[in-house]
Amino acid sequence: MTPVLEARNLTVGYKIPGGLFARPAALPIVREVNIALHAGQTLGIVGESGCGKSTLGRALIHLIAPLDGEVLWQGENPARLSPAALRQKRAEFQIIFQDPIAALDPRMTLGRILSRPLATFEPGLSAAQSGERVAGALSRVGLSADFAARFPHELSGGQAQRIGIARAIIGRPKVIICDEPVSALDVSIQAQVVNLLMDLQAEMGLALIFISHNLAVVRHISHEVMVMCLGRTVEQAPRDDFYAHPLHPYAAALKRAMPEPDVAAERLRRGTSLPGELPSIANPPPGCVFSSRCPQAQDICRAQRPVLKSYPGGRLAACHFVENAQESL
Amino acid sequence: MDCETPLTQMNANLLSLQDLSVHFAHGGGQTCVVDRINLDLAAGEVLGIVGESGSGKSQLLFALMGLLASNGRASGRAVFDGQDLISLRPKALDQVRGRALSMIFQDPMTSLNPYKRIGDQLAEGLIHHQGMGRAAALAEASRMLDRVRIPDAARAARRHPHEFSGGMRQRVMIAMALLVRPKLLLADEPTTALDVTIQAQVLDLMSEIARETGTAIIFVTHDLGVVARICDRVAVLYGGRIMEEGPAEAMLSVPAHPYAKGLLATTPRMEAPLTPRLPVIAGAPRSGGAMLPSCPFSPRCEARMPACEVMPDLRANGPARRLACHLQGGA
Amino acid sequence: MQIDPAPAQSTAALQVRRFRANRLAMVSVYLLGAVVAFCFLGPFAFPFTGEDADFDNISAPMNLLSLHPFGTDDYGRDLLVRVLEGGQVSLLIGFLGALTAGIIGVLYGAVSGFAGGRTDTIMMRAVEVLYGFPYVILVILLSLLFGGGTVALFVALVFTLWLTPAVIVRAQAQSLSRREFVEAARAGGMTSWQIVTQHIVPNTISLVIVYGSLLVPEVILSESFLSFLGIGIKEPQASWGNLIQIGTSQMATDLRLLLLPGTLLALVLFCLNFIADGLRDAFDPNER
Numbered sequence: 001m002t003p004v005l006e007a008r009n010l011t012v013g014y015k016i017p018g019g020l021f022a023r024p025a026a027l028p029i030v031r032e033v034n035i036a037l038h039a040g041q042t043l044g045i046v047g048e049s050g051c052g053k054s055t056l057g058r059a060l061i062h063l064i065a066p067l068d069g070e071v072l073w074q075g076e077n078p079a080r081l082s083p084a085a086l087r088q089k090r091a092e093f094q095i096i097f098q099d100p101i102a103a104l105d106p107r108m109t110l111g112r113i114l115s116r117p118l119a120t121f122e123p124g125l126s127a128a129q130s131g132e133r134v135a136g137a138l139s140r141v142g143l144s145a146d147f148a149a150r151f152p153h154e155l156s157g158g159q160a161q162r163i164g165i166a167r168a169i170i171g172r173p174k175v176i177i178c179d180e181p182v183s184a185l186d187v188s189i190q191a192q193v194v195n196l197l198m199d200l201q202a203e204m205g206l207a208l209i210f211i212s213h214n215l216a217v218v219r220h221i222s223h224e225v226m227v228m229c230l231g232r233t234v235e236q237a238p239r240d241d242f243y244a245h246p247l248h249p250y251a252a253a254l255k256r257a258m259p260e261p262d263v264a265a266e267r268l269r270r271g272t273s274l275p276g277e278l279p280s281i282a283n284p285p286p287g288c289v290f291s292s293r294c295p296q297a298q299d300i301c302r303a304q305r306p307v308l309k310s311y312p313g314g315r316l317a318a319c320h321f322v323e324n325a326q327e328s329l
Numbered sequence: 330m331d332c333e334t335p336l337t338q339m340n341a342n343l344l345s346l347q348d349l350s351v352h353f354a355h356g357g358g359q360t361c362v363v364d365r366i367n368l369d370l371a372a373g374e375v376l377g378i379v380g381e382s383g384s385g386k387s388q389l390l391f392a393l394m395g396l397l398a399s400n401g402r403a404s405g406r407a408v409f410d411g412q413d414l415i416s417l418r419p420k421a422l423d424q425v426r427g428r429a430l431s432m433i434f435q436d437p438m439t440s441l442n443p444y445k446r447i448g449d450q451l452a453e454g455l456i457h458h459q460g461m462g463r464a465a466a467l468a469e470a471s472r473m474l475d476r477v478r479i480p481d482a483a484r485a486a487r488r489h490p491h492e493f494s495g496g497m498r499q500r501v502m503i504a505m506a507l508l509v510r511p512k513l514l515l516a517d518e519p520t521t522a523l524d525v526t527i528q529a530q531v532l533d534l535m536s537e538i539a540r541e542t543g544t545a546i547i548f549v550t551h552d553l554g555v556v557a558r559i560c561d562r563v564a565v566l567y568g569g570r571i572m573e574e575g576p577a578e579a580m581l582s583v584p585a586h587p588y589a590k591g592l593l594a595t596t597p598r599m600e601a602p603l604t605p606r607l608p609v610i611a612g613a614p615r616s617g618g619a620m621l622p623s624c625p626f627s628p629r630c631e632a633r634m635p636a637c638e639v640m641p642d643l644r645a646n647g648p649a650r651r652l653a654c655h656l657q658g659g660a
Numbered sequence: 661m662q663i664d665p666a667p668a669q670s671t672a673a674l675q676v677r678r679f680r681a682n683r684l685a686m687v688s689v690y691l692l693g694a695v696v697a698f699c700f701l702g703p704f705a706f707p708f709t710g711e712d713a714d715f716d717n718i719s720a721p722m723n724l725l726s727l728h729p730f731g732t733d734d735y736g737r738d739l740l741v742r743v744l745e746g747g748q749v750s751l752l753i754g755f756l757g758a759l760t761a762g763i764i765g766v767l768y769g770a771v772s773g774f775a776g777g778r779t780d781t782i783m784m785r786a787v788e789v790l791y792g793f794p795y796v797i798l799v800i801l802l803s804l805l806f807g808g809g810t811v812a813l814f815v816a817l818v819f820t821l822w823l824t825p826a827v828i829v830r831a832q833a834q835s836l837s838r839r840e841f842v843e844a845a846r847a848g849g850m851t852s853w854q855i856v857t858q859h860i861v862p863n864t865i866s867l868v869i870v871y872g873s874l875l876v877p878e879v880i881l882s883e884s885f886l887s888f889l890g891i892g893i894k895e896p897q898a899s900w901g902n903l904i905q906i907g908t909s910q911m912a913t914d915l916r917l918l919l920l921p922g923t924l925l926a927l928v929l930f931c932l933n934f935i936a937d938g939l940r941d942a943f944d945p946n947e948r
Binding site for chain 1: 777
């Protein structure tokens, strides 16, 4: 079966404007990423700020054109579609954002925010039909139809995120990129939104890319987890295997750093934080991206970048010393 | 381990909040954001204050520091080291802040001057408050930067704030707070904006400081995981009131208040067994409004009963724990 | 479970309410309305226009009860009617000029800021080049081209005044185009032009209204200044600028022709500035 969303050797970045006559330079933010996502599945993408996870998410729905490699939407490269066909096809590849209020135009009513994509995706709809679809989407995300007349500034964060989700599902999508969708929400609201996304996935057969820095939330919603560091995939694995024992020392460090509400376990973790900070993405080290902080780093790690290798159980990891890493855990 | 404090020290409270309330006046109305809080803090203790948006957790700290917005007013008493912070005149409060009390914020840039070298900013307080000479103050500043594990402290002191990463800026803030050798450090979500591995470093640094210098910390956060990592004791706030309070270990293993239970259940974990759906607390956090006679959590509470129309008192519930719920002993 | 909303309150309604609460600005609105109505309706109360000479009453003195309440000039033209008609020209040029310059500037700035990259660089360099163009020379050139008069003046004013709104809107559009709702609009299949007109421009409107209310007095002042120099509105057509210019030449003997248009001009400028202040407070309550 063709994956609904695929990335092949995807490199994404920004062009740094070089002035009026100078040539723009390319700064890659995401390098050589491979993804194959099937309907009804969730891939969790985890990493710290600046690892390129949000840039990757935007490239997957072609909001940013790749520098190299390609994205495939059901086997079709969006970069090769005509502009008009691309706009139609966008109905199936949607996104929700971290700051739910900033994602809504402050001068539009929620009804208009929700009906606007329909005007593009299904131009044949009458006003009444479009109104019905808006009411349907609102009720699907647990909001009453009265919200259509309201403005974004009247919403709480949780309500705004529900509107963001309603806008994403109104064109009957196949894939939704969720870019840190619960990070800005109160703890008690986070669970509501995660549950809503899982319900929608079950109902509509959605494929989700769930981008987050929070390993615990990712565990609940993902079937597969991918860890990024400085623009590269360092580990990718099925969920349960990953949480049982991460292969890459960076993934293990992330997991250990994540505080859990369990005092006995946390006491053991006090004082175990890794010193140092990650290098800048503009200036990656020649060897392994994690070599400057890795407790197991050897000379080879600083000189030679490890490639992403397969391990039993459908796992991938990019480390010269995966076996050692496993032992030391 | 580090959470064992001698009993004698426990009895002498460093800070004692008595019926502390915070009101904001606006457009003819009044909003109560902190409602009659009673809470004691021993010297050297790390107390977590947990709550969601609108719980009043940050305003509580601002009230102690005298940093409320101009339309805010604190009432009640906050006895710190024998002095009531609420009734102190600005000048006297300034002296307390210069000697025994300091605060760090979520965004370190709010308290750093972007145009001044880090070392000068740190030394300034020492020259101003403690009458130190400039050279001695600068030396002390770089010693303190070294203390918070900023690499190459002497050189770092000559840099400007924008040359530091978020984690390093927060270390600078902690260094600045520690310069006054505070007895109490107020921390308002200091690690929320940081990456997970950097958060772990800062939390390690803070618990080490608490242990080695005997500085008490009030750590405001929304994250129960952070509480588990650093706090000895925790108070759960909702709608400006304390719902439950007690030792962190007991509170996080067997919470008694329906809200504390809900909050713990709804926090996703990496170790617990997976459920098809995350447990939720229905509804949304309370956002301001007039002071209610009822329990602020009652509209969202599954164990709600007629008695909840009257806010229950915060009463002792087992060893060193207090609970404000009509279901005494827990839901 | 369904969540019901709180009562609706649009941003625009909030802003109108905040503006209405500002006393000084509201008084200014009424005063300005009165001046505008006076200039446009006042002349109908007289049986002659400002260009009709009354040879029986040449250089008539001020007499509030006579046919010529403020008297006449050397040609027997009624002073009050001339000042009112001059006001029509000045106000029309002011509001139309600001509107035209505003529209051009907003579209140019919005496109430039949203497009970014090389397009933006080229468009903004063009603005800088035009900024450097001496504007009095431009007016003289345009007067030669159009044979002088109102059209040349209007074109020259618009030509120089759209630049600043373009720069302001461009900065705003640049920050808006990085906002997540613009990304959402692209994911929603909107074309760049649709995003500029439906998302970017509406969100710069409050800024433009505030700036526009400052632009109107600027246009009126420039018109007066150019007419005062003699390269704007020409006799026998009146504007506040050329009336004041005549007024200053007679200032030693007769203050009427200086004070009458001068007072009205000052009044309009004050009103517009207070209104601009009020609008800014209404749109950006956090600015202060």
